[in-house]
Amino acid sequence: MATGQLIPIIVGVGDVQNRSQKIEDAIEPMQLMLQATLNALKDTNLSSSTEKELQSSIDSVNVVATWTWPYTDLPGLLSEKLGVQPLHKTYSEHGGHQPMRLVDEAARDVSLGKSKVAVVTGAEALASLNACVAGKRMPPPGWTMTDPNVKAASPLQLSRREENIGSRHSIGLPIHVYPLYENAFRANRGQSIEQNNIESAQLYAEFAKVAERNPYSWNYGQPASTEDAIGTVTDKNRMICFPYPLLMNAFNNINLAASCIITSTKYAKELGIPESKWIYPLGGAGTQDSDKFWERPNYHSSPSISRSLDACLVICGLQKDQIDLFDFYSCFPIVPKLACHHLNLPILHPPKPITLLGGLTSFGGAGNNYSLHSLTAMVRELRKGNSYRTGLILANGGVLTYQHVVCLSTQPRRDGSGYPHSNPLPRYITDLPIPTITANAEGEAIIETYTVSFNRNGTPSIGFVIGRLLSNNERFVANTGDGNTLEQLASWKREPVGRRGWVRPGEGEGGRNLFWFESGGRGRL
Template sequence: MPLPDSTPVLVGVGQVSERPGEPGYRGRSPVELAADAAREALDDAAVSPAEIDTIAAVRQFENSLPFSQAPLGRSDNFPRSVAGRIGAAPYRAVLEVGGGQGPQHLVNEFAATIAAGDARVVLLTGAEAISTIERLAASDNPPDFTEHAPGSLEDRGFGLDGIITPEHFPYGLTDTPAYYALFENARRARLGLSRSAYAAAMGELFAPFTRVAARHPHAAAPVERSAAELVTVTAANRPIADPYTRYLVARDKVNQGAALLMMSLAAARRLGVPKQKWVFVAGHADLRERDLLDRADLSASPAAVAATRHALDLAGIDMAGLATLDLYSCFPAPVFAVTDAFGLSPADPRGLTVTGGLPFFGGAGNNYSMHAIATTAERVRAEPGSYGFVGANGGMMSKYSTGVYTTRPVTWRPDDSVKLQAELDARPAPGVAPSPDGPAIIETYTVKHSRGGDRKGIVIGRLAADGRRFLAHGDDLLDLLTEGEPIGARVTARTDDDGNHVSASS
């Protein structure tokens, strides 16, 4: 049967990048990178920018926290700055909340908007120039990237509820590696693996990612590395937060931009976009986890699993029906969350990434998955009728948005994310002990390592009396946390003016 005229279709993709010291390097700002990617997306579909009625942009890291700094200044209306660069005058401009789920969530949202008839031609774009900004800010004559773009802006704010918790800061949870390391060590305990065995597993997971990055034209670190090289501590691969070394952590010092052009099927026909450019969203979902201490299992992500399964169900396929996958890979933990649930191997011949992943392709702030979507669209176009999957993770393994892409014509189908979210939220959760006192056991932990060699221990424990969970300083147990087997160890919890602490049981 013919598809409705309002069926959303992805028709144009664009990606740009540059690396200091390489030919053609121009030191472009985030706005300039996003605009150049937008031009590529428009050229891909052979569509005029005058046709764009809506532009939505992913938030930059320099505008993702209340205390974020923009060393060279920034636009006060990023999407309209991009629109002005490319000669577009959309009636609606949106700046999304922070989080790596953003690009896929925007696809899901605006596909639904198009299907409802509330938009016809939508441009999604985003970029980061963290490498350039750091380099130029230290120069003798730094440029000024400040600009004012007139026009309306739907600024959705930072979106930090349930992700950034100021009460966690005194314990050292001030950065993403520390949070994800807690999840990683919880998984190691669940699997019963030694430190060395788990390190080897992380290396085996990410070594194939480096091979993909080495072939991707926009990768920030196109270097193939062995599994052992990824987890062996060296001067260049220093410890970050146990069990992570530098090579296992997302690379945010990149200069990358990406853009997607979406429209209704009626608009695609009216504008003469060739059918071989059409990519449909066959399945999708958007879910989130509970706050850190309220999660039943710190070693897994039921939201990521449910969002993945639901997107596949909507598409009418299973995991075996996918030709390509891109699993969000800021750290190993979010990848493992999906591979564990679906029985995927790091050696899967399809690969688990189409770009090379955030540590190797580059973690372009909140915008990484827009590159994954663009590359997935190119891959399914090259194999008509195939399906590609993108899983986008945000926050502290907090949000997960998914999409299944195909050139096979398919009617847009609303998802059941609201129902699924209610089911996730209804699951039992452990109680929390704000001020623990007495015997306890260690549930998970990490040790943060500074460049100067200082160490900071962080522990999540459970009270022996009632199983309530708590967060604590672990500096009294650094030797155990660094070299022994802390998980399951019996400790004593106490609370003083500096917060919660754990020490060896007497």
């Protein structure tokens, strides 16, 4: 270990749920974070006076960006409520990878002596907010007044901030892009559409059973959704974007918060925090693919997932087989599938846990903060003193864009070295070949991947095609050009990936390309 370098440990974790959706019970995200942080402080098992000493030593407050409410200075407001004046305040950018990035950086700061006690926290109160909107009680009673110039950020807003190839074709939301990967991954493995649906339904049924047992789950106490309920398209479980019905999509209408306390072994000993409470972050790694999903190498793998997993294991001095617990982000089934595939773990019935929460459908899609709940769950599991000693958390953000991986352990690093001084990966992956993208495509083409958006009545609405021109292999984005093509894309009978068709710029279509299975198509939706 480097001379003078400290050993960071997690000494307290806390979760909060406000399951009431009554307007009079609406609690804003800041207050949920405050309660989660106070719970994390109490989790250290210190006496009341020593716990207050720990609280007063907080010098780093790191907040995961919230979708719910547009605060002017959320870390500052939370610090004020905690009665501290931190040297470091961080409010993250948006993305589901941010909790692990903040934990990684906070642990690094503690190891370098830049921080004595760090808090990482986040919360969403979308269920309460939506109840207040529906009840026409805005702003919610008692919530912090906001700066009118600061706007809350929803996934919808984050995905449509600029005019580009995606927006011209009305594609770019998570509900669109993750299905592109599921369909390509299915075709690349030679699965039928039916086999793929069964696999996804079984996977999420297994996840639902985990959430059913998790007392911090939004759905705790409710019967887990079954494989049949998840995989069968019905009026209540309608198809959103092919191949994912509603119960394979993240559920964000929740009120949840999580928090963790990070300090050094040195200070923990001074305070008398029991070693049974210590969990060691060993290191982290993260990178990202292109923000523009049409500029990805392919749609059947995620370089950012693969490289983040590999780099984290290397920097932590671990082999895959030394990991006892995994928690893979799971907004849609494709994310844990890609992680399992890369690590050569079975997708169904794995020998080791691949989720401790139960996924963003069953546990609840806690905005950007889901993986901080993964961390609190993993800390509790590792503390039990069973056979589990080391865990790995994969946090995913954007549209399979950003990744950050962190490893936790009951023991310090085996190689005796200090906490890694930096993220071993570059911010962006730039060394992989990307096909040339053509904005105006014309000619015979082949489908690389696709999805179909559905109306609420269960009928297909619009098809999205990512394809390649046969003449030069350039990639394009297109919408379906007629009803027949749309119906074929939405069918379970024949695999569309790899099928040929024709594409051309639509006349008066605002820059859209249109794709047909029949040559010479001129119809429009």
